[in-house]
Amino acid sequence: MTGPRLTPLARSLPQDVPFVGPETQEREQGFPFRARLGANESAFGPSRHAIEAMARAATEMWKYPDSSSHELRHALAARMGAAPDQVMVGGGIDGLLGTLVRLTVAEGDAVVTSDGAYPTFNYHVTGFGGVLHKVPFREDAEDLDALLARAGEVDAKLCYLSNPDNPMGSWHSGAVIEAALDRIPDGTFLVLDEAYIEFAPDGTAPRIDPEDPRVIRFRTFSKAYGMAGARVGYATGARALIGAFDKVRDHFGMTRPAQEAAAAALADDVWLGEVQEQVALSKHRIGQIAQANGLTALPSATNFVTVDCGGDGDFARAVLKALGARGVFVRMPARPPQDRCIRIGAGTQAELDVLAEELPRALQDAREAAPA
Amino acid sequence: MTGPRLTPLARSLPQDVPFVGPETQEREQGFPFRARLGANESAFGPSRHAIEAMARAATEMWKYPDSSSHELRHALAARMGAAPDQVMVGGGIDGLLGTLVRLTVAEGDAVVTSDGAYPTFNYHVTGFGGVLHKVPFREDAEDLDALLARAGEVDAKLCYLSNPDNPMGSWHSGAVIEAALDRIPDGTFLVLDEAYIEFAPDGTAPRIDPEDPRVIRFRTFSKAYGMAGARVGYATGARALIGAFDKVRDHFGMTRPAQEAAAAALADDVWLGEVQEQVALSKHRIGQIAQANGLTALPSATNFVTVDCGGDGDFARAVLKALGARGVFVRMPARPPQDRCIRIGAGTQAELDVLAEELPRALQDAREAAPA
Structure with missing residues (x-):
């Protein structure tokens, strides 16, 4: 052996x-x-309040984290105009993307993204046996029309869009994304990565009802909140999908100091x-x-x-x-x-x-x- | 939709x-x-040195963690008598067990454990579609002979053993486990969870060459090191298997403050x-x-x-x-x-x-x- x-x-x-x-x-x-x-x-x-919160929480690190990230999740829900059971806290967008892909992508399932977009999303798709279909950028931006067209052609389960985009820094207006959602092929689900949204012009974030069954949005404390090393991201989406994360996620996977630091960071506008x-x-x-x-x-x-x-x-x-x-x-x-x-x-x-x-x-x- | x-x-x-x-x-x-x-x-x-290390690292939490947990992993390798590429650091034993199960258990694959042993291991097995076969405890201890026999009967890919055991607190001597390894059915791989090993009598930890192809061992900072909320566990095993973790793990999933705190805790005997x-x-x-x-x-x-x-x-x-x-x-x-x-x-x-x-x-x- x-x-x-x-x-x-x-x-x-x-x-x-x-x-x-x-x-x-x-x-x-x-x-x-x-x-x-x-x-x-x-x-x-990060905010000095986040630093202080983490330092305080260090003495409490003998306790397992709160598996539901209760306080942070409730604060995020209020910020996002969502209910607490429409919000999932996880170990950065990376970890949350992995869980979403695990829930949705079986071997051979089609997924669409832009050629040159976030490699870690691709890594998760490949890691669960999905088949990536890549669409070129158009004028250094992710090409929404081409992404949707390809998703329809290959019957994609997921279609990834980062807005603003990494690595080009380009962006679409929220109105453009709202309109695209109305054209998304039946059976395709939009993965909207808003890691950089806090740096974007007003109007870049689409107005989306958290219960919208066509899309999940991801945000993070790694960028504007300066906490990449603390691994805190969150997703907002429909209750049924957010609830499904509980089927497979690492329930005690968040660190307690990061939960405390993120809550403090969120409060420091x-x-x-x-x-x-x-x-x-x-x-x-x-x-x-x-x-x-x-x-x-x-x-x-x-x-x-x-x-x-x-x-x-x-x-x-x-x-x-x-x-x-x-x-x-x-x-x-x-x-x-x-x-x-x-x-x-x-x-x-x-x-x-x-x-x-x-x-x-x-x-x-x-x-x-x-x-x- | x-x-x-x-x-x-x-x-x-x-x-x-x-x-x-x-x-x-x-x-x-x-x-x-x-x-x-x-x-x-x-x-x-935890050690006050771990608390101080985390408080210091809080100011550096804007940096992504070192994806290879280099310093901590090297210190653990020295402690375990292993090479650094025989050690994998992860988000607690929970997270590492999930990755091991993902690498080894496809839908329908058989896995053996004790009836009443660690539920999170079972959760991962079920979550990847594995089929659990459970063996009763014997005199309030995990029944090694029955576990091995059942593993042979069902052609189990994995056989889980915690030593010392949770929830009964019982244990086998290292010599008993070493002898059991020599009887493990061909094709079955032993998952040895040593979360509580630091509390056990001398001689409870088996002597295992890290390159032994029959077993992986898991340890944690959650128990004796008092860092459950910081999510740091580690595995030691053969290079080929430890390397395979890199195929699917969340590479930047550790938090930087926890990496620093764990290294400090390890040094405080x-x-x-x-x-x-x-x-x-x-x-x-x-x-x-x-x-x-x-x-x-x-x-x-x-x-x-x-x-x-x-x-x-x-x-x-x-x-x-x-x-x-x-x-x-x-x-x-x-x-x-x-x-x-x-x-x-x-x-x-x-x-x-x-x-x-x-x-x-x-x-x-x-x-x-x-x-x-």
Whole structure:
């Protein structure tokens, strides 16, 4: 015997991972990054109330978490205009997406997404044996019409849309999404990932009745609330679906300190406003740095700026590599033609000083590595 | 349309949950428990170094966690006499069990466990469509011979054993388990849950080469390390299996503060020793309280004492209910004849004062509710 008998599906899956984390990169390259601008984290950190709540909760970490995330869930429901049983709290959008896919996608089931959209969603679909159908971006935005058309063609169970989009930073208005919902093929369910919604212009969030049977929406404390390391996301949707999460989820999977910190963060709108302001300033400066280097910053409704490096994917990959070697952690879109860009997070002014210093050198490195 | 199309498996699953948490019970009953003795938590709390590490890490919670739990995993490997790639860190044993079951159990696959053993393991097996075969306890201990025999009969992919056992507190020596491994049926893989191992007598942990292809062992920071609310468990096993976890796990699912706290807790052997001593004292007093009430405390290698209430399951359930109504949270075994017992956690002296005061009253309540 050579170990347990894995399922045929498990045997068939690759062992690669959706993202290599910056710590892993730092260990491999042997030095720390000077600017951590690649994971769309909030360099401005969480509310001090969230920090204090976590520090207080540390003394209580001997207790299992509240399996229903009662207080946080009720506060989120009030914020979302939903009932508490229309809200599910989970370990980040990543974890919640995994549970949704597990509930809906059996081996061979069709799922539609954009080619180059969130890899972790794809990872879950593949991990449960689903078949991904990918639609190209259109003018650097997720192409709603094409997504819906493909969903109808392949009888997709799920159709993924992030709004605003990662990695391009583009967005659709809420009205456009509301109208799309009315055209969604029968049997297809919309997975609306709003991880970046707090950075988007007013009117970007569609008005959706939580009981709407056509869609579930996901939000997170990882971005605007600065709590990526605490793993708190939430879903709002119809009671029957939210209730179905209880069939398979890890009921005691949340950490108690994160539950407390998230509740405190949610109550601190002043800090949220400050972060939004800092992110806007940071994005403006990234645009200036791009322009000073002859590059084009794309419009962004997120906490990052996607910058067109003016060449092809190989050139952008060379820029990314050169930035990494110079201590600047960024990431980039995976698929052409979006892979002509690199994606730069809204960092602190100190980090952007490093970027301003290293970007021209990295561009020079990249041009020397692959002369035109 | 009435929502997403769930998989046939998801539709078939019940919506009940493995455990109702004490917070849920408190909300339902309308008052808080005075003694929290039901969830096998560590009332003595975590190391102060773990608390400090979490408080420090709170300011860094804006960063995603290290997806490989590098530092913690390396420290655990050193402790376990394993290589780092023979160790997987996850969100408690619960989360790790779920991933193992997902990797190994397809619909219809047979799994063997003891009737009345850990419900969350059963929940995962059912949740992935596995078929549970349950073997009775023998003299209040998991019956290794019967488990192995049944595994052979049903061609079980997995065979679950907790050592020491929850909910009875019984245990087998490491030598017995080593011998059992040599008799395990071809094709059956042993799931060894050692959540309580730090409370067990020397010699309870079997000597197992991490590369042994017949077994995976699980341990946790939830019990002796007092960190149930931080969700940190770990598995040691053969490289090929540990590597397979990477195919499906939520790579960024750990919280960063919990990673830091666990590393600090692991390094504090002094506190671990104090907890072991406090637990032993607390268990001794629970035995005295039981005896003073004419009840029998079973031997325990865990941080709880299972107490034979001297009647049948209905009587023990009545005692449990009466204790709850009096503010004492305990749980009990689910299956006869073990359900003649209640399970009392090693609480603080203040909590045991409450127990000493309320147990005779609860027994009186139970006797009045169901006279002999």
